[in-house]
Each structure stands twice: as structure tokens, then as C-alpha cells.
Amino acid sequence: MATTRIIAEPGAPRIVITREFAAPRDLRFRAHTDPELLVQWLGPRTLTMTVARLDARDGGRWHYTHRDADGNEYGFRGVFHGTPSPDGIVRTFEFEGAPGHVSLETMTFSEHAGKTVVRAIAVFQSVEDRDAAIQSGMEQGFNDSMERLDELVAKLTPVR
């Protein structure tokens, strides 16, 4: 299984995550920008996801909702800075349950021998915001997402 490395330095409003995927980066990129793929892997397994908007261009907006079995909804939204490409994605991120607390996410995808290393940097307006994101169960949600993405990638990648 791929190893996820999560770094959250004390005193710095930042999280850095690196992880390797057994898939070419074009596929990894498509998993982020094709709503039909995205809803199959993003978020905890216990939630269902809908994509109201995913306009993958400079200034384009995105809006996702996760819903639990009791019908509670968790909305997330932001805008893309620059046009997303297999080189990388830069976007803003806001949880609608904590309006005004916005972070900036940068994902880069580098491919070596058919595998893709994803590096994600999230920077927050404050260390408190960063810590609140971690406390919210980010790590569990992230680990679920990564496992689900591995499964999706295995289905989509032809056996060689």
C-alpha cells in the first residue's frame, strides 16, 4: 500500500502531504476534474457526495456537498487560480460550516515510471484554522479518500 506523509509543523499555518499512486498523472488529474470520477473517491466512505459545480478554469468555481446517512450536509467551495492541468491545481477552499476561514491548496503531480507522486500544500489564514481542519477529522477523511482513489484507479487502469 502507498505511504502517505503528512507534515504539520508547529507554529506554521500549513499542511504538506505527499503520496504516491500507481497510475499515470493524467489519470490522477482526471480523478480531480471529472465529477463522475470525483464522487467515487473524495471524502469518507460514510458520506455521499454531489458536485454542484466544477468549472476547472482560471477563476472557475467549485462547490461540493457531502451528506451523511441522517441527511446532514457539509458544503465546500472555492475558486481555481490558473487553469488546472496535469502539472498542478491551485485553488481556494472554504468549509461552509466555518465561513470566512479560507485556505489555499496547491497540488502538483510528478510522474516517474508510470507512478505519480502527488504533493499537496494547504496554507491557512492562521495556525488555529490549520489545527481546526486537522481536528475536524481531516486525516481519516483523507486516508479514506486515498484508499478509495487507489481502488478507482485499479478499476480504470488496464492490467499490463
Add this chain to the structure above:
Amino acid sequence: MATTRIIAEPGAPRIVITREFAAPRDLRFRAHTDPELLVQWLGPRTLTMTVARLDARDGGRWHYTHRDADGNEYGFRGVFHGTPSPDGIVRTFEFEGAPGHVSLETMTFSEHAGKTVVRAIAVFQSVEDRDAAIQSGMEQGFNDSMERLDELVAKLTPVR
């Protein structure tokens, strides 16, 4: 003269700036979103500024160029997260001379007795990016901007 407070903590990719203005916050907000006002104050006195785009809405893009006496141009661009309002402005920021290095800026405006306290937070993808922004002469440019804005505000504000 108003006091500017600039905080750049060691090890944290962030700058926090606070400053008071002798003007209501609606005017301070307009100075950011009306291109005809903006070009009169933003940036060092030695440069002239043009606004190619300033689309002050959620997902709207902005693009400014500063030009020196020798014709050298310095371009800056980004997108707005959320609709800018007198409560605050959240936007991404990228200097075209260092593509891929993006920061997130949050400005809030709070008014007390006709004066406005502006608090600006810039968060960067890394401490190195933050330090590069400071090294680039940010402080001089910022101080020039604030003085020029004081002058503009004095012109626009009726004498009481």
C-alpha cells in the same frame, strides 16, 4: 501619521499587516475595487500602474501591471474568493515574474468613529516564498502605497 504594523513570524509562511485610516470603510473598500482610484495609490511612487482587469465578484479575475521609467513591466494577477464587500476581500495573488508561487490575501475593514482599521493577512506556499516577497521591496512599496492612499483619501473626504 498612521502607524503600520507588519508582523512576519519566523518559520511561518505568513505576513500580518494592520493599519488605521482616517476614512470610512466604504471609501477604503472603493479604493480597492474602483480601477480609477486604485491606479492613483497602489504601488511605489516611481511606477505607473494599469488595471487590465478587476472583476470584483466570486471567481472574478484581476490583473495589474506596474511599469517603471525604463519601460520594464511587472504583472500581478489572481482571482477573488467570494464577493468582495466592505466587510472584506479574499483573493489569490501571483507575481508573473515568479509563476507558480501563489499566495492568499485576506483583507478585513473595521470602522470605529469614522476611522477604518485594515487588517491584511497574506499566506504563502512556503516560508521561502514569504521571505522572497519581503526581499522584493514589499515594505517600501507598501509604505508608499499607504502614504499615497492617505493623500487620495484626504482629497476624496469632505472637510468637516
